[in-house]
Amino acid sequence: MRLDKYLAETAQCTRSEAKTLLQKGKVTVNGTLCKKGDTQLRETDVVAVEGRPLAYQKFVYIMLNKPEGVVSASIDKRDTTVVDLLGDAYPRRELFPAGRLDKTSTGFVLLTDDGGFAHDILAPKRHVSKTYTVTLDTPLTAEMKAGFAAGVTLADGTALSPAEVEAMTPDGLTVRVLLKQGVYHQIKRMFGVYGAGVNALHRDAIGGLALDAALAPGQWRELSDAEVAEITG
Ligand code: URA
Helix, strand or coil, X not given: CEHHHHHHHHCCCCXXXXXXXXXXXXXXXXXEECCCCCCECXXXXXXXXXXXXXXXXXXXXXEEEECCCCECCCCCCCCCECCXXXXXXXXXXXXXXXXXXXXXXXXXXXXXXXXXXXXXXXXXXXXXXXXXXXXXXXCCCHHHHHHHHHCCECCCCCEXXXXXXXXXCCXXXXXXXEECCCCCCHHHHHHHCCCCCEEEEEEEEECCEECCCCCCCCCEEECCHHHHHHHHC
16 A cells, blocks of 8 residues: 555545655654655555554444434435534545434444445344333333244334343333344334334444443444454354
């Protein structure tokens, strides 16, 4: 890869900002000052800006706490998207949400530019679970529990695979749901089969990785390699 491209990607700057860094003599390759953007790098080369070595990240993985009213898309004409919430932190990356939450839902959205990983965690065959806290307008019943465990058939005839549901409060209005599928409006439609409405829906975890409680709605942070591995277990 060319040095200017590498700089832009790892230092998260534009190509012209990378050029300025080079011209100002702030960049070294293996400890030697380098001002030429078209220098071809080898895998083992160590690039540093002002003495700080850069680490090349092939892909980024971001955990975001989606607030209500924000849409799970990259761009939208009317609404703020989950990618808009990142501001201009990643000008060189084409990040997108791996899986969707409804506009009214909140919680863990994973953003990445790794298409293969996104495909893997969404593929039903991979069985990556998603865990939700759901507030119902009518208490959880034994019929719903048994139906979820057996696999709900939606109003349009779609037969879903088994899911888990358990009450989290004595009144049965707050429940935890665990799904291994991602059908459009799935949870709302599953409860709809039993005449129950969903008042609030929050995603707590994807696979084995829980949403960081320190992230307020709208906040986000990058995941470590170990955390990314926890998603797929
Ligand atoms: N199921 C829904 O109905 N909505 C969501 O946002 C996620 C799962």
